[in-house]
Amino acid sequence: MSDKISIKVGDSSLTVDRGSRPSDLAVRLGEAGPFVAARVNGRLQDLSAPIEEDAEVALVGPRDTEALDILRHSAAHLLAHAVLDLYPGTQTGIGPAVETGFYYDFLREDPFTPEDLEAIEKRMKDVVRENASVERLVLEKGKAVEFFAEKGQELKVELVREKGDAAVSIYRQGPFADFCLGPHVPSTGVLANVKLLSVSGAYWKGDERGRQLQRIYGAVFATKKELEDHLVMLEEAKKRDHRKLGPELELFGTSDDLGGGLILWHPKGSRVRAVIEQHWRERHWAGGYEVLYTPHIGRETLWQTSGHLGFYKDSMYAPMEIDGQNYYLKPMNCPFHIQIYKAKVHSYRDLPLRWAELGTVYRYERSGTLHGLLRVRGFTQDDAHIICTPAQIDDEILRVLDFSISILADFGFTDNKIELSVRDPKNLEKYCGADDRWCQAEASLVKALEARGLAYERMEGEAVFYGPKIDIKVKDAIGRLWQCTTIQFDFNMSERFDMTYVGEDGKEHRPYMVHRALLGSLERFFGILVEHYKGSFPLWLAPVQVAVLPIAERHEAYALSLVKTMTDNGLRSEADISREKVGKKIRQAELAKVPLILVVGDKEVERGTAALRVHGQGDKGEVEVAAFLAKAKEFHQNKNLKVDF
């Protein structure tokens, strides 16, 4: 075996000693760097890792996209380095890169305070300036255990014992050493643009019964600008926060006296909700659905049959006793729809049935999980159940998929991420329902996605126990994903309630049942809408669509007549007849994010016109009332997301 190997870096080819390191290549090629890692024959590795065979090598700079995870992971190590410098005796848990940055978990008696975070960040920056080197060593497993035991790092000892191979790689910098595969940056100098963001609790190995650790979160980027942009984005997200905008725009509220996780829809929010519901109903009727109503409570026996009392009881509220019988608040609508199904004998000729309901359900959520409109204890699901024969299932799935995507688009969500959740192939016994049914169900989900050419991610093992499903997540204005639609097969309920239909053969058959929530819940969807539009709803959804602002008292009658004209034409309109100057009225209408503003004074009264202002676009000048009305009506009725006058 030759002790030379040939290396290709970009356009250059060179022959080097076997065992040369990527960092040597950089020197040899006169590449300035800095570099954070190297891609050797497609695999990311340390700059200091020897190359043992002919290879194609790419040096990875901090600004390369594939560097970001390395920067994050290394920044997590830097964080631990600083923490151990400042708080010796702290035990380190795990510290990975995550989607938005990195974190590290620590075990320590005293809580980290915000001041501690500042001190830690400062120490991190010192270490960056020192450009401390990061060293990799490989120890035999037993030695690695000893190594961490000597340092008093019991958590690491546990990890090495559980996960370590025969040879364990360890990264070391300052007082900190980690059991870690890498790769890592060669030294800390490239981690200058780092910021610690928050501290929170976390469980050791994610186990609720396990030890409680303290987790410090941070973000890191290759350039200062990217870090600043990220911080601006966090600020931007805060400005869109529906929990702030909701009460500000008088859309909804909560009340301590009412209780956590319960939402009060204020008049303006209720208006928007009513518009959403009406649109939803009309689309469902047009789409071949019946819209049902069912009660909020049901007898214990119903929940026993459905199985909820068996496996879902912890999420249900305590029963109330009525005439010696226990009744439960509903956590789901399906048993009620099934009762309607079972009210008569169904023929295959009746199917498919598509039954939808805006059904308000109540679920116990642990106090710490409640979050604005997004996680609540009482909410209205836009639920539907499709009951059909095996022969109909492909058509029905395609139909519900198209329907869902189309309705999401009505609200401005056209950029979606789709996930197909299927069984865990290694654990088939934990699922209910016959194997051939699972196969057919999965096949029809895939067929529908492929028929429409939709990209999707296959989530192995993510199916719920009763059937495979498709989830649709929508992307909002600042790129965040929100789960809305879920289309799930249910092989459980139809069995438990012994749902049947009479087939052509005169025999009883088991229908397919598909659950579907499209918007998800009205509360949650409304929260997502508020964040997506930053409170500035498109015209057709806006609680007030046209504000009419008289300049002086003598213009009020005219303003009110315009409001009546708008209202008579189906537009939601209000006049501001406060004794304020027009500048103030405009400011208030703009702050309320009213899409269209009509200012009227002497000139407009005299000519029977109005001065138009479009939210976010400013003064558009004088308009004829009839022409304005025609356009506004058109935008409203067509549900345009943007208006153009």
Place this chain on the structure above:
RNA sequence: GCCAGCGUAGCUCAGUCGGUAGAGCAGCUGAUUCGUAAUCAGCAGGUCGGAGGUUCGAUCCCUCUCGCUGGCUCCA
């Protein structure tokens, strides 16, 4: 539920090293009748989240409790 932080007027916030609180906006009243993002003046508004304790005295210190925030866990 767990860890940490927070809770002062409707909102945003100041303040009190323990002697029962203050501003701006919003509200009300009055004046102003005004041309594209805040007219002026006056008034009113708080058992300082709730309960208990320590103290001559608690909004401030302690305990419990409720709620909110960031996460964790959970979300068949």
